[in-house]
Amino acid sequence: xxxGFIGLGxxxxxxxxxxxxxxxAVNVWARREASLAPLRAxxxxxxxxxxxxxxxxxxxxxxxxxAPQVAEVAQAVADGARAGLVYADMSTIAPAAAREIASxxxxxxxxxxxxxxxxxxVGAIAGTLTIMVGGEQAAFDTVLPAFEAxxxxxxxxxEAGAGQVAKACNxxxxxxxxxxxxxxxxxxxxxAVDPARVREALLGGFAGSRILENHGQRMLERNFxxxxxxxxxxxxxxxxxxxxxxxxxxxxxAAVSAQLFNALVGSGMGEDDSVAMLKLFETMSxxxx
Amino acid sequence: xxxGFIGLGxxxxxxxxxxxxxxxDLAVWARREASAEALRGEGATWCASPxxxxxxxxxxxxxxxxxxxxxxxxLRDDGLLAGFAAGAVHVDMSTIAPGTARQLAxxxxxxxxxxxxxxxxxxxAGARExxxxxxxxxxAAILEKVRPVLEVLGRRxxxxxAAGAGQVAKACNxxxxxxxxEASAEAxxxAAANGVDVAKVRAALLGGSAGSRVLEVMGERMVxxxxxxxxxxxxxxxxxxILMAEAHALGAPLPVAAVVWQQLNALMARxxxxxDTAALLTVLEAMRTA
Numbered sequence: 001x002x003x004g005f006i007g008l009g010x011x012x013x014x015x016x017x018x019x020x021x022x023x024x025a026v027n028v029w030a031r032r033e034a035s036l037a038p039l040r041a042x043x044x045x046x047x048x049x050x051x052x053x054x055x056x057x058x059x060x061x062x063x064x065x066x067a068p069q070v071a072e073v074a075q076a077v078a079d080g081a082r083a084g085l086v087y088a089d090m091s092t093i094a095p096a097a098a099r100e101i102a103s104x105x106x107x108x109x110x111x112x113x114x115x116x117x118x119x120x121x122v123g124a125i126a127g128t129l130t131i132m133v134g135g136e137q138a139a140f141d142t143v144l145p146a147f148e149a150x151x152x153x154x155x156x157x158x159e160a161g162a163g164q165v166a167k168a169c170n171x172x173x174x175x176x177x178x179x180x181x182x183x184x185x186x187x188x189x190x191x192a193v194d195p196a197r198v199r200e201a202l203l204g205g206f207a208g209s210r211i212l213e214n215h216g217q218r219m220l221e222r223n224f225x226x227x228x229x230x231x232x233x234x235x236x237x238x239x240x241x242x243x244x245x246x247x248x249x250x251x252x253x254a255a256v257s258a259q260l261f262n263a264l265v266g267s268g269m270g271e272d273d274s275v276a277m278l279k280l281f282e283t284m285s286x287x288x289x
Numbered sequence: 290x291x292x293g294f295i296g297l298g299x300x301x302x303x304x305x306x307x308x309x310x311x312x313x314d315l316a317v318w319a320r321r322e323a324s325a326e327a328l329r330g331e332g333a334t335w336c337a338s339p340x341x342x343x344x345x346x347x348x349x350x351x352x353x354x355x356x357x358x359x360x361x362x363x364l365r366d367d368g369l370l371a372g373f374a375a376g377a378v379h380v381d382m383s384t385i386a387p388g389t390a391r392q393l394a395x396x397x398x399x400x401x402x403x404x405x406x407x408x409x410x411x412x413x414a415g416a417r418e419x420x421x422x423x424x425x426x427x428x429a430a431i432l433e434k435v436r437p438v439l440e441v442l443g444r445r446x447x448x449x450x451a452a453g454a455g456q457v458a459k460a461c462n463x464x465x466x467x468x469x470x471e472a473s474a475e476a477x478x479x480a481a482a483n484g485v486d487v488a489k490v491r492a493a494l495l496g497g498s499a500g501s502r503v504l505e506v507m508g509e510r511m512v513x514x515x516x517x518x519x520x521x522x523x524x525x526x527x528x529x530x531i532l533m534a535e536a537h538a539l540g541a542p543l544p545v546a547a548v549v550w551q552q553l554n555a556l557m558a559r560x561x562x563x564x565d566t567a568a569l570l571t572v573l574e575a576m577r578t579a
Contacts, residue, residue, distance in 0.1 A: 266540025
């Protein structure tokens with residue numbers, strides 16, 4: 001299978017490299033030569049435009065910041081696509097935007113999957129991402145071997161947009177979860193109890209979670225390096241809250257969490273990992289004591 | 290003064306009528322011609338398009354629902370921008386996003402047309418009684434030029450700052466007001482849960498530090514369970530999307546507003562879009578019996 005990959009950033013680069021490692025022919029395009037170099041070195045073929053990448057590929061992946069960029073890539077893919085090409089976008093965008101782009105592409109003979117991921121840069125490098133897919137079953141079956149080169153848990157959730165709905169649910173859980181873990185550890189510390197021991201004890205019970213395990217550990221180490229940048233989580237919470245508004249759906253817990261991410265970005269911690277939530281709570285209550 | 294008016298809804302009708310009664314030469318345009326019938330009967334001139342209205346007016350006032358409505362009104366092929374002569378002024382009194390107001394002000398400036406964003410607070414009653422609070426963004430000199438016109442419509446006219454600043458003030462107004470409605474509803478809900486007479490609680494509180502216009506007006510609607518008059522909750526719901534988008538864009542945390550927004554979302558889901566926002570009380574009641 002010939003693969004195209006657009007968006008060779010923090011997440012996209014290791015994902016594309018894993019596709020090469022699995023033996024797929026990989027076609028790439030990027031604005032900056034620096035983004036292309038590691039892929040070239042791994043045997044990927046660089047092209048002069050996205051349309052040229054599409055013309056050489058059976059499946060094109062993209063991993064870009066937001067909906068306008070996805071729309072742009074989708075347009076260029078359709079310009080170069082051979083009949084039967086599948087376009088799998090792995091960015092996180094609004095479900096409504098994913099549905100709209102998919103239907104526009106369908107009219108031009110390109111099948112689209114929305115396939116956002118969870119697992120961060122670590123998961124992208126290790127090839128252990130969780131991939132949530134929306135779109136036609138047949139296209140999913142076609143792309144599955146390539147998904148398997150990038151991720152471990154791959155689920156077709158439903159029709160177009162369903163992958164983005166699942167990702168929004170994922171962001172509700174992680175957005176609220178990271179705030180809850182930061183509050184709990186800050187509470188323990190302010191109560192003069194060792195937060196590391198609290199974490200240790202809780203991991204065995206019903207409050208045990210991946211977030212308590214991973215994010216909790218990084219909070220204890222005061223390691224705020226991304227990971228997953230707070231401003232990106234803020235963007236994703238914005239998508240969630242817009243959907244809730246559109247649907248007339250109350251998400252009270254997510255709403256507060258979204259405000260905490262606003263505060264993180266507003267106080268200059270947008271480039272930190274989301275675990276910087278801990279610093280925010282410390283500051284709110286008079287510092288890290 | 291030759292004034293054009295667009296947006297003959299609940300509030301716009303009263304406002305347009307005040308302008309005519311103050312002796313201004315009023316023309317109107319409306320999407321549905323029927324909505325202008327009453328005013329035409331009272332002497333207002335009908336124009337076939339926003340452009341035609343703009344061409345004959347020194348000042349055009351608009352009072353419509355959403356950012357997209359104002360944008361279309363200005364930028365469509367036969368829109369206001371196409372009709373205005375240099376020196377004319379568009380005063381938009383709708384509640385829209387500050388960003389939209391700034392963009393439209395810039396488009397007009399290229400053509401030498403003035404812009405004010407002048408959203409109001411006071412509701413249909415304030416429009417009827419010409420007691421609206423008007424918060425203005427835009428050039429101070431332009432405001433001075435149209436101040437006599439605004440004085441016909443409202444009592445308190447405050448220049449907040451440059452274009453968009455009026456809408457920022459309005460967003461702050463909506464945030465405080467709807468949060469106060471939610472707080473009033475929660476107080477009513479707590480009183481009722483205790484089996485205490487909510488009317489007496491309201492009456493007592495009005496005399497003290499928690500007394501407010503919201504507790505007075507919306508509180509009364511909660512006590513009498515009359516949610517059919519007042520301001521459609523869907524309009525506040527729309528306003529919250531604007532102000533929460535601003536908070537997101539600026540990285541400003543609004544934790545209380547965020548929860549109030551969710552209660553509004555729930556009210557929409559329960560079919561309360563056209564009820565008064567005092568119906569936020571019913572969301573709390575539903576949460577208690579769930």
